[in-house]
Amino acid sequence: LYKKRWEIELFFKWIKQKLKIKKFIGNSLNAVMMQIISAIITFIMLKLIQNGVNSAYGLTTIKRIIKHSLTNKVNIKEFSWFIFLGS
Template sequence: MEIAQRYKERWGIELFFKWIKQHLKIKSFLGRSENAVRIQILTALITYLLVALLHHSRQATNSLWDFLCLISATLFQRPDAEAAAVRRRREWQTHAKNQGCLF
């Protein structure tokens, strides 16, 4: 009975790591200690859950993988700030033309 219980526990661990490999895309672990592996797995799980929550809250029709690709492609872009910078630049150029040349 004890051997069967140990095999069942081991099989649960195997299924867990299979799910992690399929969904979290952890290719290699950065550390070898138990704490390092736990931190990396928990970070990947938290990231997965946050992306899934955002995907669900936006009621996106594309797949979760496509949504994640979109997030990673536009992660460091700030469209509002960029549009404001372009607007300020145009206003400055307009003011510069209206003021004329001082010398």
């Protein structure tokens, strides 16, 4: 029982550190699960981008670059993560 409890504690520590979830938006099980799943998907996508371009940037920096570029018009045919991140 202690081992399972410790695994849960480690999971919530990972959520706070890696997924940057400070508090849950809703109280229902569905709301919490949707927020955790969305954060995990976002984390995986950022990690794939970081590894795909061998970027020296951290995940926070990549997330910030994407966030500040959301309103920029992008030609999808010429798009490259290497150019986008300046790698």
